[in-house]
Each structure stands twice: as C-alpha cells, then as structure tokens.
Amino acid sequence: MSKVLVSDPIDQAGIDILSQVARVDVKIGLPPAELARIIGDYDAIMIRSETRVTKEIIEAATNLKIVGRAGVGVDNVDVPAATRKGIVVVNSPEGNTIAAAEHALAMMLSMSRYIPEADRSMKSGQWNRKQFVGTEVYKKTLGVVGLGKIGSHVVTVAKAMGMKLLAFDPFISAERAEQLGCRLVDLDTIFRESDYITLHIPKTPETTNLINAETLAKMKPQARIINCARGGIIDEAALAAALKAGTIAGAAIDVFGVEPLGESELRSLGKEIVLTPHLGASTAEAQVNVAIDVAEQIRDVLLGLPARSAVNIPGLHPDAIAQLKPYLQLAETLGNMVSQLAGGRINDLQVGLYGDLAEQQTKPIVTAALKGLLSPALRERVNYVNAGIEAKERGIHVSETRDASVRDYTATLKLVAKGSLGQHSVTGALLGDAEMRITSVDDFPVNVVPTQNMLFTVHKDVPGIIGIIGSLLGKFNVNIASMQVGRKIVRGDAVMVLSLDDPLPDGILNEIKQVTGISDAYTVTLTS
Numbered sequence: 001m002s003k004v005l006v007s008d009p010i011d012q013a014g015i016d017i018l019s020q021v022a023r024v025d026v027k028i029g030l031p032p033a034e035l036a037r038i039i040g041d042y043d044a045i046m047i048r049s050e051t052r053v054t055k056e057i058i059e060a061a062t063n064l065k066i067v068g069r070a071g072v073g074v075d076n077v078d079v080p081a082a083t084r085k086g087i088v089v090v091n092s093p094e095g096n097t098i099a100a101a102e103h104a105l106a107m108m109l110s111m112s113r114y115i116p117e118a119d120r121s122m123k124s125g126q127w128n129r130k131q132f133v134g135t136e137v138y139k140k141t142l143g144v145v146g147l148g149k150i151g152s153h154v155v156t157v158a159k160a161m162g163m164k165l166l167a168f169d170p171f172i173s174a175e176r177a178e179q180l181g182c183r184l185v186d187l188d189t190i191f192r193e194s195d196y197i198t199l200h201i202p203k204t205p206e207t208t209n210l211i212n213a214e215t216l217a218k219m220k221p222q223a224r225i226i227n228c229a230r231g232g233i234i235d236e237a238a239l240a241a242a243l244k245a246g247t248i249a250g251a252a253i254d255v256f257g258v259e260p261l262g263e264s265e266l267r268s269l270g271k272e273i274v275l276t277p278h279l280g281a282s283t284a285e286a287q288v289n290v291a292i293d294v295a296e297q298i299r300d301v302l303l304g305l306p307a308r309s310a311v312n313i314p315g316l317h318p319d320a321i322a323q324l325k326p327y328l329q330l331a332e333t334l335g336n337m338v339s340q341l342a343g344g345r346i347n348d349l350q351v352g353l354y355g356d357l358a359e360q361q362t363k364p365i366v367t368a369a370l371k372g373l374l375s376p377a378l379r380e381r382v383n384y385v386n387a388g389i390e391a392k393e394r395g396i397h398v399s400e401t402r403d404a405s406v407r408d409y410t411a412t413l414k415l416v417a418k419g420s421l422g423q424h425s426v427t428g429a430l431l432g433d434a435e436m437r438i439t440s441v442d443d444f445p446v447n448v449v450p451t452q453n454m455l456f457t458v459h460k461d462v463p464g465i466i467g468i469i470g471s472l473l474g475k476f477n478v479n480i481a482s483m484q485v486g487r488k489i490v491r492g493d494a495v496m497v498l499s500l501d502d503p504l505p506d507g508i509l510n511e512i513k514q515v516t517g518i519s520d521a522y523t524v525t526l527t528s
C-alpha cells in the first residue's frame, strides 16, 4: 500500500480522500533533518507553506512520486529538483482564491480605519475616538500588481466600492484588464499614481524585492501597500524605514521573507502597519477546497492517473489528456522505436506532425516522443515530468514541423533521429480512434502494427533473401507472427519488418547481418 506523509495542517476532508488509497501519516512541524530521514519511506507528501521541500529532501526522497501543495504558491518546493527526478508537483490553483482576495480587502479596510489598533485600545479599557480617524477607499486609486485569479477578484470587489483601478501584469491583455474595469499601466505609473497598492504576484527572481527603497520613494506620501502574496517581494527593512520616515502612509502585511517572522522592525511600528501571520488562505472554506483538490490529485497519481494541476508537466486538462492519449501513445512508441533503430547517442530529433495531429497541442506530443526516445537508456527513470529536461541535459536538439494539409492518414507522426551512428526515421499513424500503424521506416513505406518483439532489416530486393531469414529464424525456433517488405523501387533497397512471437536469441542478429544482400539489421523491443 502507498504511504503519504502530511507534514502541514490539512483539513480532514483531504486526509479522508488519501486514506482511500494509502496509509496516511500526519506529522506536523518536522525539523528538516527529520523530514530528510523519513521521506524515503513515502510515495507522496502533502504540504502547505510551512514545509520546505528542498533539494536535500528531494534527494533523500527515493520513493516519492508526487508533492501536493494544498494551496497556490510552490516557492517552498524546489520544483526543478523535483522535475529532474520525475516527481510531479501539484497545487490547488483556485481553492483559496476568494480567501486570499478577501484577506487583502480586509487588510486594506482595517489599515485605512485603524481597526486593529482601535480594537487593542478598546480591549485595554480606553475609549479613544480622536486617535483613529481613518481614510476612505471610495474614489481612491488602487494599483493591482498581478491581475491573475486573486488580483481579478480584488479588482471586482474594489470596483464595487467605488475605487479607481490600475493594474500591472505583463502577461495579461489590455482587453482583459478593461473587461475587469481597470486600466493596464506600467509599474512606474502604479507606484506614482496609486493611493493603495496590492500585490498578487508569485515570488520569482523578477519579483523579489520589487518593493524596495527606490520604488517606495516613487510612491505618494499617502500611499498604502498591501502584501498578501509572498514574503520577499517587499524589502522589509526598506518598508520599515519608509513607514518611519513617512515616505508612505501605511502597510498591511500577511507574508514575510522568513516565516514565522522573528524579531523584526515591522513588529515595533504603530497603527500605520497591520500584520497578520500568513492568514490569506486561512478560511474554513478554502481549507476544505484545497485539501480536497490536492488530495484527489495525489490519489489519482498514486493510482497511475494524470493530475489536473501539475505545475511541472506540460499543462493539460484531464479531458485534453483523454483526447490526446492515442497520440501520446503513438509518439511514445515511435520515439522508442527510432531510438532503438538509431542506437548510439542521439543529438537531434525532428518531430513532424501531419493531418489532425498538426492541430493538436505540440508540447505533450513532443514530450511523449522524448519519453519514448529516452526510455531504452533511462527505463522507468524517465516520465512525462522529466523527459524534456533529461533530453535538454543530453543536448538533444528538438525541432517541430506541422502540416495539417498532409492527409495520407487522418493523423501522422514522423520522427527523425540523428545520432552518432547515423540517421533513422519512423512514421506512424492512427487508424480510426486508436489503432496504431507504422507507415514507414527510413522512408520505406510499410503498414505494420507495432508489437513487442520486432526485427528490421535493410536488404537488396532480390529473390531469396526473405527465405534465408525465414529459415534462419526457424533454425533458432523463433516464430514469425507477421512480415512486411517495403521498397521504393523494384530490385532496389528494401526494408523488412518482422513481428516475432519471442525475443531474438543472442547472436542471431549478427548472423542475420552476415547474410549476403542484407546491409543492416536491428531489433526493437517495445515494453508497453
């Protein structure tokens, strides 16, 4: 039975789902060394933002198949290290959107009306009305950095509160921004014109320290900044200095460079700052959503099914996967075949997509071809997660050609592999919905169903050769299931493809290569 480690607080709804297929151990607050010591036992780990799945943890994770992040941000996971090892990383892209957006809005209003400080003063026995005169958000300008799922919801609600909206997001169109009722501007305009700035971007090398002394200096003195996205996007020392100096008026911060936040100047500031301990996703509703979303994906991956929100595999919806499945199988089979025909080291793969295939998403099909291409060398170590990266590391150059007008078959895929021992090509097609055919080998036309044990020969198209091979295989008790010869011209070169009931015993291939008229011979073994 599979084993799943839950190392951060996860709603019971998620644990119930995992328990259907695995033994679940809940161990919260493990020190990194202890996690590294035990992770080798587990097939899956389910986390939130507290557990750091570092390179060291990934290296120690000898059985791990999936990291499930019950939330959005995966900056606490070394995704490249996981990818290299073929470990799927999944998250819940939408489960806590509303919770995070509502928290940002709550922070904006509490900061504007000094609610936390007023509450504190009430609870200490005071009745102080003069000290807490706030500001309205109505007709103020809100600059949203990151107009994704959370940013969009913030914008929708802020608009209803009568705010003017600016947005910066280099990956969003002006039309989309307009639909949401905001003006897409550059970052400088956000800094210079906003009364409120709210961050809804991931932490990346580009966004780290995006808010620093220099950018804070561009803001209006009445500007207030909200960070419910990620720690590290704001330089905390520069923010504390700007608040003390009155460069900006306020800040509301939920996330910190180091969590839990230790001693910090931010803690010593007054009513101008509102602090919460990473509570953006902490609603009952969001926690049920993310737990179910991610637990279902872990369950599916452990059952050998695809995950719907993998962050490190060619992004595909399950419906798209179902539709592409026959093409993916064809690509993988052809990749595997061409790799065995080419032998040696492959440094170039050309992928030709014709007919209906030319209209499909290319990336997953290329990934499947690479998985097949690398599987003779890497066996089960290569999968859809790491095939691209493994190929890149081996210096395999991949190019694609598409032509929807080529209609020899409904969908045709051609792979050409160039390597240290020369160039080989295989073309395959789908008949009907899922029936695979090899339709050419090294440009010789054939029509062969791929089978487990195959023998390919290149020979002179002269009488007698086929008979010689037949009797040679007979001598070694190898049964021929089917045989096809493909040739371009009569008595020219030809290719013979044989499906064998049994693997070719050692030594026979060399004997076949010695036959006069046969210039080359290859075996191909397909495992699936």
Ligand SMILES: NC(=O)C1=CN([C@@H]2O[C@H](COP(=O)(O)OP(=O)(O)OC[C@H]3O[C@@H](n4cnc5c(N)ncnc54)[C@H](O)[C@@H]3O)[C@@H](O)[C@H]2O)C=CC1
Pocket: 071, 072, 073, 074, 093, 096, 097, 100, 145, 146, 147, 148, 149, 150, 151, 168, 169, 170, 171, 172, 200, 201, 202, 203, 204, 206, 207, 228, 229, 230, 254, 255, 278, 279, 280, 281, 282
């Ligand atoms: N405080 C909390 O508890 C929570 C925090 N978050 C964080 O909120 C952030 C946003 O989450 P979602 O809206 O769900 O993600 P999303 O992926 O839907 O949106 C992010 C947006 O940022 C944009 N973006 C990326 N790089 C950018 C850059 N350099 N400049 C401007 N825009 C850039 C993207 O184009 C995208 O539209 C994430 O960092 C996530 O980790 C999410 C949930 C809860």
Ligand SMILES: O=C(O)C(=O)COP(=O)(O)O
Pocket: 048, 049, 050, 070, 071, 072, 073, 074, 096, 278, 279, 280, 281, 282
């Ligand atoms: O989903 C996210 O990105 C969050 O930051 C939420 O973090 P959490 O799951 O509450 O530790």
